Amino acid sequence: MKKRILYAVLFLVFFSALFSELNASLEYTPEEFANRRQTLMNSVRDGLIILFASPGNAGAGHFRQDNDFFYFTGCEDANAILVMVPDTKDSFLFVPRKTDREKMMEGGNSLDDAEARDRLHFKAIYPVSYFDEFLARFLGRREAVFYLRLSQEDSVSESRSETALFLARRHRNPYNAQLNLNLFRVERFRQLYPAVQLKDVTPFIDSMRMIKTEKEIAILRLNGRISAEAVKKAMLASKPGAYEYELEAAAVEVLLRNGCRGPAYPPIIGSGPNTCILHYEKNNRRMESGELLLMDFGGDLNYLTMDITRTWPVSGKFTEEQKKIYQVVLEVQKACIEAFKPGVSGKDVQAYVAQKMKAKGIDPLGLRGGLGHLVGLSVHDVQTGELVLKEGLVMAIEPGLYFPEKNLGIRIEDTVLITKEGCEVLTSEVPKEIEEIEALLARRKF
Ligand SMILES: [Mn+2]
Structure with a gap:
């Protein structure tokens, strides 16, 4: 009996060590994400591409970033926005400015990290409060097309079509029939930028995400x-x-x-x-x-x-x-x-x-x-x-x-x-x- 316990302990130690060693070599590099942004901009070619981070933590689970946002940034900041400019091949990150109290409770984000811009290969990292001004300046100069996620988001456990399906089921009850976050953002763009043509970036993203690196x-x-x-x-x-x-x-x-x-x-x-x-x-x-x-x-x-x-x-x-x-x-x-x-x-x-x-x-x-x-x-x-x-x-x-x-x-x-x-x-x-x-x-x- 004692021998069995000893073997079990030895096995556990060996087993954990084996996998954790493998784990350490499997960190993503910032270049992986920068390369993905370049590939996406090469195929989209015009306008601006805009993707949103998850707004924050929900429930008892650990924070998990929005899939599409993570795929092109590797960034786990909540409430952030990614903008890609295919014309110049530049990427910009917009991140909430945290109060001292927030930093004390949750730690800082990319705005508090002086090296984040260079390390993550962004042209600039701005406070998210500058986002609409940034768009206003951009619209003054160029043809107005925004590539947004006009299809639904997916999550760790649900496909884009399941998100749409569950939303449809929720809407059976008219008292629960509000837009989800993804649709709300599209609506907001239509209200604030009525002259801008909105196009769906999702098919471009999906053809990339399908083939694994x-x-x-x-x-x-x-x-x-x-x-x-x-x-x-x-x-x-x-x-x-x-x-x-x-x-x-x-x-x-x-x-x-x-x-x-x-x-x-x-x-x-x-x-x-x-x-x-x-x-x-x-x-x-x-x-x-x-x-x-x-x-x-x-x-x-x-x-x-x-x-x-x-x-x-x-x-x-x-x-x-x-x-x-x-x-x-x-x-x-x-x-x-x-x-x-x-x-x-x-x-x-x-x-x-x-x-x-x-x-x-x-x-x-x-x-x-x-x-x-x-x-x-x-x-x-x-x-x-x-x-x-x-x-x-x-x-x-x-x-x-x-x-x-x-x-x-x-x-x-x-x-x-x-x-x-x-x-x-x-x-x-x-x-x-x-x-x-x-x-x-x-x-x-x-
Ligand atoms: Mn299955």
Whole structure:
């Protein structure tokens, strides 16, 4: 027993050290962001590009910058504005002037840092109160076009279209039907600058954000390993009689120990009937032997997310029926991953899956496979146009079969990087083969 504890401690020390060393080399450099601004200005070419930082912290979570603002600045100042001038290739940052009291409570921002302008490659850093005067001066001289985010914002857990969807749902109740911040800003521009043509910068941003840079790929690889370890720890924490939230605790600990801000979305840990609720997040049910557990989980590391789902039996052994359905989902998921390579569309993947299932004599039970969703600064990352796979895209593939009448839902999800010839599974370190899962669960003692 003592020996086991010693090994556990040694493993933990080694494990933490390994990941933290990797973490240190994965800091973004200011040049990464300056280069992105140049690329964006090269493709937009006219007018002004204007992007907004998050206004401030909300709720109990840690501050997380607006995705588009972060992508082009790396700056975590709240309530700031970024202006890019494609004509001169200059960038300007506008930041609130903090009072002494604010500085004492929260620390300063880029305005208080004399070297920030040079280090971050801005032409100037101004107080945000100068922003409208800056625009007035600019409008006196040049053709009036502002490139704004006319589409919705995304967040760590929600895509641009989900933001729009949730807003539409909120507006079902007329007493909650105010504009969100993004739309309010557009309205304000229309009121203050009626002669200025407003154009959407979002498609330009999205085509850049879709293809991951070398640094982003390194961060995503590490996040894949950390998030996989987290799911493995949750698998080992599962047992008949345990509560779903106990698994959440085990998994989140691995994220926090390894430098993630936290989960990329509310962890989904459903047992029995809850395996059939796709976005279940109460995580407060007691699990029993004979049931399945479905866990959908991923970390948020340096503003890049991860998405994994595994399904396993609480008892440690699949029943024959569970095994049969699990095998179908697994074969479809593996066939999708086999089909992933540059040039492939969703239809191509479906055709490959159908042919593969036929050759193996497996009834896919209506499951067809496909492309899944992109992963990046948001776990449901940005996308422009009809999706065809390209080198540098990162995708989650997540086929699932759900039978509420049997309290049986199975989903298997990995996040993959599209490479020159195929794809690299970033989350491969958490088992998904039946024998591997049962072998891992056999290590539990209860
Ligand atoms: Mn997913």
